[in-house]
Amino acid sequence: MTGDGFWRREGHLSRRTWAELAYALSGVFVVVAAAAYVLVMFGAGLALLVPVAGVALLGAMIAGARRFADLERARARALLGVVIAAPAAPKPRRGFLSWSRAWLADRAGWRAVLYPFAKLPVAIVAVAAGLLWPIGLAELTYPIWYHFGAASQDGANPAGQVVGGVRLDTWPRIAAVAVVGAVLLLVAPWVVRAATRLDARVTRAILGTGGR
Numbered sequence: 001m002t003g004d005g006f007w008r009r010e011g012h013l014s015r016r017t018w019a020e021l022a023y024a025l026s027g028v029f030v031v032v033a034a035a036a037y038v039l040v041m042f043g044a045g046l047a048l049l050v051p052v053a054g055v056a057l058l059g060a061m062i063a064g065a066r067r068f069a070d071l072e073r074a075r076a077r078a079l080l081g082v083v084i085a086a087p088a089a090p091k092p093r094r095g096f097l098s099w100s101r102a103w104l105a106d107r108a109g110w111r112a113v114l115y116p117f118a119k120l121p122v123a124i125v126a127v128a129a130g131l132l133w134p135i136g137l138a139e140l141t142y143p144i145w146y147h148f149g150a151a152s153q154d155g156a157n158p159a160g161q162v163v164g165g166v167r168l169d170t171w172p173r174i175a176a177v178a179v180v181g182a183v184l185l186l187v188a189p190w191v192v193r194a195a196t197r198l199d200a201r202v203t204r205a206i207l208g209t210g211g212r
Contacts, residue, residue: 017189020196023079024130027199028123030075034068034116037061042113059103065112069207072115082200085209108207115206122195122202129195132188139181143174 041061045054066089076082090109092102103109142161146169161168161177168177 017192019079020189020192021130021133023075023196023199024126024192026075028120028127030068030071031116031119031123034065035120037064037068038113038116055097055100055104059100062103062106062109062113065115066106066109069108069112069115072203073207076200076203080196080200082204084204084207086207087209111206115203118206119199119202122199126192126195126199129188129191132184132191136181136184136188139177140185142168142177142181146174 038061041057041064045057045061047054070086073084073086076084087108090102090106092099166173168174
C-alpha cells in the first residue's frame with residue numbers, strides 16, 4: 001500500500017477504514033509490551049552480567065525482541081497491507097556461548113530492541129488519531145444525551161458540557177457541538193490514514209531489511 005493507492009477514496013465504513021483504525025488503536029499495546037519486555041530482560045541481564053547467565057539473558061532479550069518485530073510486521077501486513085521483509089535471523093552454532101554470541105552480534109536484533117522506544121511517540125499519535133472516532137460520535141450525538149440528561153436542583157443539566165467556562169446548554173450551542181462532531185467524523189479516516197502511514201514508514205525503516 002504505497003503511492004497514490006494509499007490515499008484512494010473509499011467509504012467511511014469500508015473494511016480498510018476499520019482495519020486502519022484497529023491498527024492505530026492496537027499499536028501502543030504491542031509497543032508498551034515490547035518495551036516492558038526489553039527493560040525487564042535488559043535489567044536482569046545487567047544484574048547477572050558477571051555470571052554467564054547474564055549474557056544468556058541479553059541474548060534471549062534480543063531473540064524475544066525479534067518475535068515482537070515479527071508480530072509488528074504481521075500486524076502491518078494483515079491490517080494495512082504493508083509487506084515488510086524480515087532481516088535474516090542468526091543461525092548460531094551448537095553450544096551455550098555460541099548461541100549467546102550469535103544473538104548479541106545480530107544488528108537487526110538490536111534494532112528490534114530499540115524499536116518500541118523509537119515507535120512509542122508514533123504509536124501515541126496513532127491512538128490520538130483513532131480517538132477522533134469516539135469523540136466525534138459523542139459530540140455528534142450530544143443533542144440526544146443532553147436531552148435525556150436530568151436537570152439538577154439548581155436547574156443545570158449534568159449531561160451538559162462546559163468549555164472555557166461556557167455551558168453548552170442552549171440549542172444553538174448544542175447544535176454547534178453536533179456540527180463539530182460531524183466534522184470530526186468526516187476527517188477521522190484521513191487523519192488515521194496519515195498516522196498509520198507514518199507508523200508503517202517507521203516500522204519499515206527500523207524492522208525492514210534496509211537497515212542491515
